[in-house]
Amino acid sequence: MTLIVFWRKQKAAIAGFHPLHQALIHQQGFSVSLRPADWNALIASLAQHHAHVRRRRWGLPDRVPAVLVPMLRVLMEDMTGKGVLSVAADLRGPGTPEKQGPQVQLPVRRPVRSVTQWFAVDPWLRMRAELRDGSVLELAVTDRVRYRKVHKVNPRGKHKTKTKTKTVRRIAVTRRTAKGAPVQRPGTPPPPWIRVRLKNGERTVITAVAKIPAGDDRSLPEHILHVSTETFRWTRRTR
């Protein structure tokens, strides 16, 4: 009897990857707090992925190289080796059943027979970093997807259904400054698509929120950083 083992080399390669790398392959996400050296070990493992794994089923989610790795790199630049960087990534997408909201029927006119609408809320990335100036930066990226399933019947009695989606991406960045850190209003206001809130106290809390249409994920790190920038413009540089 001959035992055929498929994808043997690729399975062996995956078994040798970092545990969080394996979680991204099999569960498309993880939630963990690590120090920068440990994150660098994960990134080094992720960099080896395409050299060893070609099977599409075991591919990394597109948002790993496009968003997760760049954001890890950027946040770690502002951390000391002892700071903790927490990441909760859920890259399964908005189609997951637990992310779906209740369905409602919208009023219709003929030839449309029914329109069913529901929303999915997908908080797919949350990060928290303890920065070297004593402040803490938290960011969250949430996709809100509106689904509309339209059912219509044409004059010849043919039934057609189609589903339309519209995604709005919400980026929220909160920075808690170090105790007693001076805060000063920046010379220019932020762009109109960024809203800012300030909460004074022992630690000033600066929150910047933006809603943007969901587009190419490759440009998302720049959008996240544009929102994050506002929270840093309120404090003096520590150089």
Add this chain to the structure above:
Amino acid sequence: MDEEDPLTPCDVTTGFFVLARCGRPAVVGCPRCGRPVCDRHAGPQGLCPECAGPQNDDPYDPRWAGGYRRRYYSSSSQTYNDTTWYSSFDDYDRGGFNTGDDYSYGSGDFGDDDGGFVDS
């Protein structure tokens, strides 16, 4: 690699939003601009990151964030219409923005007739 000089700190800018000098003991002076560089930041032939040339676009590369920071500060300065944001870089750092000058450091490429979007 050269010997560490504890009296001369590395002058490379580190961080992304919270900028600071590296400060580790320098092991070599950049042969092009002369700034002291530590073993962590010394590139080929002891060049500092700015003089070593454009960084690649691969975020898996540990040096990616340094190169991306220069591009990002340029674009965010325009997004915010905030020249002070960009000018928090010094001449060393801004050298990376001036394409065509081979990342050189000096007054010539950073003068008033630079044509850039910042009055430095």
